[in-house]
Amino acid sequence: MAFKIALNFEDGVTRFIDCNASETVADAAYRQGVNVPIDCRDGACGACKCKAESGAYELGFYIDDAMSEEEAALGYVLTCQMHPRSDCVVNVPASSAVCKIKQATLSATVAEVRQLSPSTISLVVQGDGINKLAFLPGQYANLEVPGTSQTRAYSFSSMPADGKVGFLIRNVPDGLMSGYLTGRASPGDTIRLAGPIGSFYLRDVARPVLMLAGGTGLAPFLAMLDKLAAQGGSPHPIHLIYGVNTDADVVALDRLDAFKALLPNFSYDVCVVADDSAHPRKGYVTAHIEPAHLHDGKVDIYLCGPPPMVEAVAHALRERKIEPNSFHYEKFAASV
Numbered sequence: 001m002a003f004k005i006a007l008n009f010e011d012g013v014t015r016f017i018d019c020n021a022s023e024t025v026a027d028a029a030y031r032q033g034v035n036v037p038i039d040c041r042d043g044a045c046g047a048c049k050c051k052a053e054s055g056a057y058e059l060g061f062y063i064d065d066a067m068s069e070e071e072a073a074l075g076y077v078l079t080c081q082m083h084p085r086s087d088c089v090v091n092v093p094a095s096s097a098v099c100k101i102k103q104a105t106l107s108a109t110v111a112e113v114r115q116l117s118p119s120t121i122s123l124v125v126q127g128d129g130i131n132k133l134a135f136l137p138g139q140y141a142n143l144e145v146p147g148t149s150q151t152r153a154y155s156f157s158s159m160p161a162d163g164k165v166g167f168l169i170r171n172v173p174d175g176l177m178s179g180y181l182t183g184r185a186s187p188g189d190t191i192r193l194a195g196p197i198g199s200f201y202l203r204d205v206a207r208p209v210l211m212l213a214g215g216t217g218l219a220p221f222l223a224m225l226d227k228l229a230a231q232g233g234s235p236h237p238i239h240l241i242y243g244v245n246t247d248a249d250v251v252a253l254d255r256l257d258a259f260k261a262l263l264p265n266f267s268y269d270v271c272v273v274a275d276d277s278a279h280p281r282k283g284y285v286t287a288h289i290e291p292a293h294l295h296d297g298k299v300d301i302y303l304c305g306p307p308p309m310v311e312a313v314a315h316a317l318r319e320r321k322i323e324p325n326s327f328h329y330e331k332f333a334a335s336v
Contacts, residue, residue, distance in 0.1 A: 003055075009096040057084045058085060060082075060083065089203075109127055110123070112124040138330070154168075155223070222252065225238075228263060269281055294320070
């Protein structure tokens, strides 16, 4: 039996490898051309120490000088002694360049471009390699703007299905990608992707989850919910607060309603900053985080939005003296 191992490098690049139950993660990595740090291969030096974010595994022999019992209890592993018993996510404390990894690239074609609102564009790409595209929900890719050598970073807004994958893209005035998508993009255009990239991704859901999205920061959460729906849901409550500037900026409610029907423990709220909004919830996301969403800190918080939003949420949590079990965030700024 083979398991999928996601190796997350410290520069944000992720690479997936297949690991047989009978081999170590280090051996599987080298077999597939990924040079993870390693020295003795005997559990004695600690050079291959990594952090297992999720998954089941067994550890072979190692000595205290290589890894302490306390570290093992915290999820640290020696990849030269790690035998997976399920799919796993492993954080490697080295850059992908040091491990001689190049970002995976593939060519796809534009399947659909839709302007969902004045501020938001939906892009769907398709191709033979899409179903084999491996990424963790929440990660992003660099998309090359057709006709140029420049790239822009966008979070996946869906998991691969039927050879297609989607993105939610902010329509930036005079933006290079925005200009292409609103002016000359046509189905069948070739577009290149490189990735996956990023340490913002959905971990195992072991407790309540609070998702906070600002504008097109909704994209990674749509991919996360897509993944949860494919897995049959979650026994823990998952609440999303989606904030935008104006009523016209609200998009993808049809998808959120579909997830609400598929995931009994999922709920969401929309809030709009503009005073003249028709939505019942006005103001910023921080104004709509209720005590019930925080579960006295026994919650995993995921946030994707512009830097001021990230800082405002962090400040609000400090003011409330709430220390969540984990706080994962992705800051983004619009690029022209």
